[in-house]
């Protein structure tokens with residue numbers, strides 16, 4: 538059936554939850570019966586609008602709060618019971634890194650490394666320099682952290698998560714608050730980290746971020762899982778295997794008539810762009826029919842459904858609603 542089932546079968550899930558649930562003391566059901574399966578080596582995008590339960594889930598996965606129901610396994614071990622065994626193998630960046638503003642970037646990392654009882658002090662400096670280099674902060678390493686931009690602070694947080702080799706990186710909204718350039722840089726860095734073989738689990742409320750960076754995704758809505766799997770599969774599953782037909786033309790009225798006549802359903806016209814459900818059969822014929830009718834076609838093709846389409850079709854709501 539789904540990717541999740543396959544992963545369960547071959548035991549390669551780095552994160553695996555069953556019925557994971559968190560009800561806060563005030564009664565708020567923040568996460569409701571979550572079954573999550575994160576394949577080894579994936580860049581897994583945990584997607585949902587603000588308030589959909591992402592941070593609560595991450596906090597449970599890292600053993601920072603106790604679930605009120607269900608179970609969570611991280612790197613094969615139950616959480617929060619195995620925190621001591623699991624956390625040294627997990628690099629985490631949650632809710633912005635905690636930094637000392639009066640220390641330089643390098644000094645912050647040296648301190649961070651010194652707080653890790655498993656870190657060998659003799660190799661500390663080399664380790665810190667390698668991490669700084671990895672995130673592109675070598676040149677700014679001597680600057681005080683308070684003079685860092687938000688993007689540089691995020692990089693420094695990532696560097697802290699990378700001091701040791703990690704099997705899993707957990708990043709909670711790593712591009713939150715960054716300008717477009719900062720976002721691009723952090724995304725490129727995440728791709729690079731994933732290329733090194735660790736599994737990356739990142740949360741985001743940005744659909745295009747997940748589409749650009751991730752191999753897999755799980756979509757949350759009001760504490761519940763809406764769908765999960767490979768990004769392309771998730772997009773296809775909800776919108777039908779073929780996606781939507783998209784036509785650009787300066788003759789939208791005539792184009793709409795021809796498309797309808799040829800069985801294109803759910804037709805939407807926005808200026809010179811038309812889109813609709815493609816009819817069965819050869820689309821080349823449809824294109825030829827447009828041209829025969831005198832429609833000047835600028836572009837004609839199938840557009841893959843976006844994660845936004847998926848979210849809207851599965852929840853009946855736009856993505857911007859807060860849970």
Ligand SMILES: Nc1ncnc2c1ncn2[C@@H]1O[C@H](COP(=O)(O)OP(=O)(O)OP(=O)(O)O)[C@@H](O)[C@H]1O
Nearest residue numbers: 561563565567586587588589590591592593594860
């Ligand atoms: N400590 C808490 N006590 C009570 N309710 C909480 C607590 N933390 C979060 N919540 C509620 O639980 C729900 C899920 O919040 P959570 O922070 O997990 O969502 P999120 O998807 O991470 O959103 P955001 O991106 O805004 O952080 C929200 O309705 C939130 O108000």
